[in-house]
Amino acid sequence: MDVSANTDGGDDAYVIGVDFGTLSARALVVRVRDGAEAGTAVSEYPHGAIDRSLDGYGELPPDWALQDPADYTRALGEAVPAAIRDAGIDPAQVIGIATDFTASTCMPVLADGTPLCQLPGLAARPHAYPKLWKHHAAQPHADRINAVAHERGEKWINRYGGKISSEWQFAKALQLLDEDPELYQRAGRWIEAADWIIWQLCGAETRNACTAGYKGIYQDGSYPSREYLAALDPRFASFAQDKLAHPISPLGARAGGLTAAAAALTGLPAGIAVAIGNVDAHVTVPAAGPVATGKMVAIMGTSTCHVMNGAELAEVPGMCGAVDGGIVAGMWGYEAGQSGVGDIFAWFARNGVPGEFADEARRRGVSVQQLLDEKTVADPVGAHGLIALDWEGGNRSVLVDGRLSGAIVGLTLATTAPEIYRALLESTALGTRKIIETFDESGVPVTKLVVAGGLIKSKPLMQIYADVTRRPLSVIGSDQGPALGSAIHAAVAAGAYPDVPAAADAMGRINSDVYQPDSARADVYDELYAEYVRLHDYFGRGENKAMYRLRAIRDRVLYERPEEGKREAADQ
Amino acid sequence: MDVSANTDGGDDAYVIGVDFGTLSARALVVRVRDGAEAGTAVSEYPHGAIDRSLDGYGELPPDWALQDPADYTRALGEAVPAAIRDAGIDPAQVIGIATDFTASTCMPVLADGTPLCQLPGLAARPHAYPKLWKHHAAQPHADRINAVAHERGEKWINRYGGKISSEWQFAKALQLLDEDPELYQRAGRWIEAADWIIWQLCGAETRNACTAGYKGIYQDGSYPSREYLAALDPRFASFAQDKLAHPISPLGARAGGLTAAAAALTGLPAGIAVAIGNVDAHVTVPAAGPVATGKMVAIMGTSTCHVMNGAELAEVPGMCGAVDGGIVAGMWGYEAGQSGVGDIFAWFARNGVPGEFADEARRRGVSVQQLLDEKTVADPVGAHGLIALDWEGGNRSVLVDGRLSGAIVGLTLATTAPEIYRALLESTALGTRKIIETFDESGVPVTKLVVAGGLIKSKPLMQIYADVTRRPLSVIGSDQGPALGSAIHAAVAAGAYPDVPAAADAMGRINSDVYQPDSARADVYDELYAEYVRLHDYFGRGENKAMYRLRAIRDRVLYERPEEGKREAADQ
Numbered sequence A, B: 001m002d003v004s005a006n007t008d009g010g011d012d013a014y015v016i017g018v019d020f021g022t023l024s025a026r027a028l029v030v031r032v033r034d035g036a037e038a039g040t041a042v043s044e045y046p047h048g049a050i051d052r053s054l055d056g057y058g059e060l061p062p063d064w065a066l067q068d069p070a071d072y073t074r075a076l077g078e079a080v081p082a083a084i085r086d087a088g089i090d091p092a093q094v095i096g097i098a099t100d101f102t103a104s105t106c107m108p109v110l111a112d113g114t115p116l117c118q119l120p121g122l123a124a125r126p127h128a129y130p131k132l133w134k135h136h137a138a139q140p141h142a143d144r145i146n147a148v149a150h151e152r153g154e155k156w157i158n159r160y161g162g163k164i165s166s167e168w169q170f171a172k173a174l175q176l177l178d179e180d181p182e183l184y185q186r187a188g189r190w191i192e193a194a195d196w197i198i199w200q201l202c203g204a205e206t207r208n209a210c211t212a213g214y215k216g217i218y219q220d221g222s223y224p225s226r227e228y229l230a231a232l233d234p235r236f237a238s239f240a241q242d243k244l245a246h247p248i249s250p251l252g253a254r255a256g257g258l259t260a261a262a263a264a265l266t267g268l269p270a271g272i273a274v275a276i277g278n279v280d281a282h283v284t285v286p287a288a289g290p291v292a293t294g295k296m297v298a299i300m301g302t303s304t305c306h307v308m309n310g311a312e313l314a315e316v317p318g319m320c321g322a323v324d325g326g327i328v329a330g331m332w333g334y335e336a337g338q339s340g341v342g343d344i345f346a347w348f349a350r351n352g353v354p355g356e357f358a359d360e361a362r363r364r365g366v367s368v369q370q371l372l373d374e375k376t377v378a379d380p381v382g383a384h385g386l387i388a389l390d391w392e393g394g395n396r397s398v399l400v401d402g403r404l405s406g407a408i409v410g411l412t413l414a415t416t417a418p419e420i421y422r423a424l425l426e427s428t429a430l431g432t433r434k435i436i437e438t439f440d441e442s443g444v445p446v447t448k449l450v451v452a453g454g455l456i457k458s459k460p461l462m463q464i465y466a467d468v469t470r471r472p473l474s475v476i477g478s479d480q481g482p483a484l485g486s487a488i489h490a491a492v493a494a495g496a497y498p499d500v501p502a503a504a505d506a507m508g509r510i511n512s513d514v515y516q517p518d519s520a521r522a523d524v525y526d527e528l529y530a531e532y533v534r535l536h537d538y539f540g541r542g543e544n545k546a547m548y549r550l551r552a553i554r555d556r557v558l559y560e561r562p563e564e565g566k567r568e569a570a571d572q
Helices: A070-087 A139-152 A155-160 A169-179 A181-186 A193-202 A209-214 A226-232 A239-244 A260-266 A342-351 A355-364 A368-377 A417-441 A459-469 A481-493 A500-507 A519-540 A546-559 B069-087 B139-152 B155-160 B169-179 B181-186 B193-202 B209-214 B226-232 B239-244 B260-266 B342-351 B355-364 B368-377 B417-441 B459-469 B481-493 B500-507 B519-540 B546-559
Strands: A014-020 A024-031 A037-044 A094-101 A106-109 A189-192 A254-257 A273-275 A295-300 A304-310 A321-324 A332-338 A387-389 A406-411 A448-452 A473-476 A510-515 B014-020 B024-031 B037-044 B094-101 B106-109 B189-192 B254-257 B273-275 B295-300 B304-310 B321-324 B332-338 B387-389 B406-411 B448-452 B473-476 B510-515
Touching (some): A014 A070, A014 A481, A024 A481, A037 A070, A094 A193, A094 A481, A106 A169, A106 A181, A106 A193, A169 A181, A169 A239, A189 A239, A193 A209, A193 A260, A209 A321, A209 A332, A273 A481, A304 A417, A342 A417, A368 A417, A387 A417, A387 A519, A406 A417, A406 A519, A406 B546, A417 A519, A448 A459, A519 B546, A546 B519, B024 B069, B024 B481, B037 B069, B069 B193, B069 B260, B094 B193, B094 B481, B139 B155, B139 B169, B139 B226, B169 B189, B169 B239, B189 B239, B193 B209, B193 B254, B209 B321, B209 B332, B226 B239, B273 B481, B295 B417, B304 B417, B342 B417, B355 B368, B368 B459, B387 B417, B406 B519, B417 B519, B448 B459, B459 B510, B459 B519, B481 B500
Parallel strands (some): A014 A094, A295 A448, B448 B473
Antiparallel strands (some): A024 A037, A321 A332, B014 B024, B024 B037, B254 B273, B295 B304, B304 B332, B473 B510
């Protein structure tokens, strides 16, 4: 088949993929016929992740993380034209645009899509803002969601490994209802940023199958029942019906045409195809070449998402979700994840490394993290005597609990910062191994491990992952996996390919088996993995709930001291 | 009684106390009649603690820590004359000198006292050097000592909480025998640095009751039997008889007169009283004023020693030792300890704190540790959500195991370096509480808690100790507790007082109940203590031997890789 024959713009047709990340958005200009990346540009969000304090409000409680939606539209207006300029193409050659987003990043908006935080008088109300994926303050609400689901025997709960995450739509919405009921009432819609940005491009509300399934508990054609929601809180009974319900669109479908306003913002032609919204991790799968069952793609950035297609439905303990058509229409999409990965490395590089290393890195023109990689890459596995749990950002799989926290065991007076850094790198690899083994044991075997995302640049880290998992590591052939994946969806939405797998064959790229496991190193990692699993179960499965109690003490002394009153109360 | 009537030099008589620490020695000139401190001086050891590499040998294995005895004699020649100058007195006014030392810091010497490391051809042999107290590489030997003692039902083992430490004379000597048998043979004597330094001053070998009892397993008038030692290793059968045996002298006794050579070295009059050797921690007790049973003195420096007199003998699990006359002649001296305290804080300040704090400290002219103290002093107890085990230097009491290591639980992406620092401060206070409770539960109640040592300068740390232990904290009235304690012993040896308690009444100083516990903070610390105890027992009492296994993996990959061979073997 000559796929180019389907392309509106012929051999010189291009599509735009825009990847909305945690701190910035990247636009990528991609040639439709072969996936060649012609140009790119990044727009940093001026407000970044709002996790310490909010202007006009003051210090946020722990575990909060918000964003400003104005940063998203600003990024469209900045990154898209800049990427077109970088590519040196004529905007008229662009036949479609698609986006992907962090998730669940969700927000309250009016019925017309206006974010509540942009209404007069609401700028200092934390609950009026989008709650970023890594907002972990809705854990009590997730607990309630899970407890009531199990009590009532809700069937959908097993599609999510038995646990709904505090990061998702329902937990965050329930927190809004609990803590700022007035804003809850004013929210005409509760929407993923992934869908909201499409609204800004094509002028109409849409809902994509991916976030609806993975983050919105949409299974077998419906949301959780009115009775279930009422059992959570009578005021919550009509939440799905009032604030979520909308036809669900398959990934790669056309959401509409680019509006005149969006055309003016982006410099693209009005009327070109706008694809249905998508999620940064899931959209990356076709960017890594041919779509196949058993091929796990780990998108490693601030956090890691593990996404994989399966032919059939299975229940995997502690995964994030199994969704029909959640990654590619027609297959069951599986998702697991680690809440903190690059985030943990960056946290340690900022907070745990003496100045001498920063000075050396500056002198040599490398990042602190690159320097730390180098400092221990030659050390034999196990030489640091350390084991760490990778839960500084909570545990998304397989324990699904944002209240878990990090731990380091084996410190001595001879332990150095680079050694701790390496133990943290390893902790995330051990966490990934735990996830892979859980899939294997649940009848969804992982037959090929592919890595994507910003962290693939660290060769020492990649080798650790190959050694720890004892598997060859294949690497996506693009530095911009999510944006390329979005571009693939744009091409499908524009009609250039019949479906996403066909577009992935033509436009995706993979380098197979780049890192091979070393069996001597893998043998020692087997020992360290045994230590990891033991501590994982000890702290994570209830034998010692120290992490929960420490967090509860922290929250109590910080937010429930009688002389100060509850900060939450002040917000109401 | 007019004690000054007993003073050879009348009202203007002085004594010298010299405190040999881990990295330096301090001489203190003290007026005999009232303990007034007239002058002081410090001499840094040029070789410090030799724990990374040894000239001519190369990198030392992990857990090694040696010293160079030439640093000790050099310190006598430097600090004593400088302290006399600082005091502005005539050396002829000095009627006695006494010293105290870290322990067990022990060494192989010829029959005439010459250290083996000073013999031709032995300078590059690690085993020829004194093994510093914090040399922890003899743990396998301590294990053998303990196992065989329990198998044979040796009664003395219960005087040491059921465990002999890897830090003590027998474990270190057995390591010498195992790893460098030729040097073991050449050692005519195996002697504490505390006694060796007295040999240099008075020209004769002596053995003091304190190190013999606490570090040399000397109980009820004898060392462990020939049969027991042969069971450890047939070549070790006559160890005590050949290399240790010597009359034991009570603390405060006169060892002899200052030799002409030592007089030339120190600038003091030949023939003045030299007191029997002593240990830095134990000698501090009389420096803190009146001697009484139940008064625990915690000497807090790089490590902490908890010393206390009791009227009767009791067996306290995991203490370091109960020795008749071990602190003050006529009472049972109890000792417990924490292997790392100030060492842990200094390790973290060096290895775990970003440059911005070092820069701020420099700008403000404070130490990094002072700055970190300040940064979290106002935080509510428990606000950091962390709990740490204080075993970065092993556990001396109540688990008595140098292979244990540190752990931190509760880390999040919001955790800061000052918060970790505070959790480390608290971990040592929680460890002290564990020791106090163990004494209380064993029939040796702690009725008064006194702190001494370099760490008393940190008021935030002291308040943490008061809050964590829920006890008022009394503070020694001298910044130079050990040196003052030595001076008190010099005065007794010179005949200025009839005994140490009488001298302590006149020359010691204490400020009672300086820090009061705050009950609200203490309540939260009770919760954190429960977490501490749980992790203490989990990692320390065999439920999860992860720390042992991690250490074993480390040692194996570092020292037993076939391509490198054993470093120890290369030494033989």
